Amino acid sequence: MIEVQHLTKQYGRVTAVDDVTFRVDKGEILGFLGPNGAGKTTTMRILTGYMPATAGKAVISGFDIFDQPLEAKRRIGYLPETPPLYPDMTVRDYLLFVGRIRGVASKALRAQVDTAMEKARVADVATRFCGKLSKGYKQRVGLAQAILHNPEVLILDEPTAGLDPKQIMETRDLIKGLAGSHTIILSTHILPEVSQTCERVVIINKGKVVAIDTPEALTERIQGNQTIFVQVDAPTGVDVAGALGGVPGVSRVTPVDQRGTLTSFEIDCHKGEDRRREVARLVVSSDWGLVELRPSRLSLEEIFLQLTTDEAKSAAPDAAA
């Protein structure tokens, strides 16, 4: 559905996007993750035909965005970083205008504007001027504008920026609801958003793709060993760490926190070995209190930091040389 091959964009001598390749299948939600200035917005702007790439190509629903821009653009709904609203137009007039330039048939126009307003929950501000809306409403009118012509492909640049937590949840649900019938790329720097909404993640840093995978697979890939988090209530003076280290299959025990008699540990096991049962048995048979025991997974946040800082480390010698 979306095919991106060796996409490169240079601004003068600065390379904003460097040989980016990925594809998104029909009905899929792809998360585009990266720190600010990683090239997310530039990539999206190239995909939507706002600017041409220096090299490489992008194909939307079979139409090359550079060779057949009108055909490709007809199939894209795009929410830029700042919602592109005209402050002196009312929400309804604005959406009618967007529908017209996107080629919505005039008979269907009003109905489609109403549907989009309902889906994006902006029907209550239909007669208000765009310039007078709160940030959250502006963002949602921007979303209404993107889904108005029922495009096959949705490209959303930080769709939840500026929304309050309730609106963020609603917007995520809306986006999930749109998947299936639409193919979606969304960018964000809020990590939980990706694990909650997206089926696959592209992590991009300094213009380069660092990783492409499902959020789960990424977690597993980074984390070679199985890690257990355990919190134990033991009398002071007892060597809990030593006892835990004695459990077979445990490679390392790291104390993380201590509050009174409560002590927390991260326990690394050998690859592929889950030692939760043995750990629980040890704690209970030693007559300590087992307060908490859970598999500790690296959050996407940590993966992200790991990937992007590794990249920084390996890039540094190049820069020096």
Added chain:
Amino acid sequence: MSNILAIANKELRSYFNSPIAYAVIGFFAFAFGFMFWVFLRGFVAESMRMSMNQMGAGGAVNINQMMLRPLVMQISVIVLFMLPMVTMRTYAEEKRSGTIELLLTAPLTDVQIILGKFLGAISLYAAMLLVTVPSVLVLFAYGNPDWQPVATSYLGLFLLGSSFIAFGLFISSLTQNQIIAGVLTFVLLLMLLLVGWLKDFVTSPWATTAVSAVSVFEHFDDFTKGVLDTKHIAYYVSVITFGLFLTARSVDGERWRG
């Protein structure tokens, strides 16, 4: 075509949703009314004097020559002052607010966007000119001016202003700041006016040609006399095309630079 009209309609609405249209039309109406009154007073006094001298024998004072022509020349300068205010925001404001991203990612060609904006601006300008029509009709009610010079003057004003708008669009596409766009447009138009004054000083034939090619006011003169010359119409059409072409180049160049 429907795309062009959609853009033009949006432009026109945005003029009328903001104070710009009212300020521009209002001031233009006031300036025209004031000048009309001053020139009419002058004309009436002059014709009275003439008729006293000749005891009503001649009475051949020509209202077209004595009043309308100088009035139209003054109005063309007022137009020069007003139109930068109309065009300054066309591209600059879209770039500043990011709405340009909406237009450039919609299934529209650059030419459609430019023509839409151009059409919107010349429609507002046409509204400005329309406001002056009732005053002119008063002359027809109480006198008998020739209608041809009046008609060609309106056509000339419209073509002249449309050329200004084409250049204004171009300059607005160069910047994100509408004030800078307005000032630069005004400076450019003023230069075009001043360059025309050189024509009495240059002697070599190529310089005369150059001056007359650049001086957009030079070609306006015949229209005020009631002469409809295709040479001048072609001149304005090519100037407008040139201005819009520059706008297209600028928009496309911006896209590549990012």
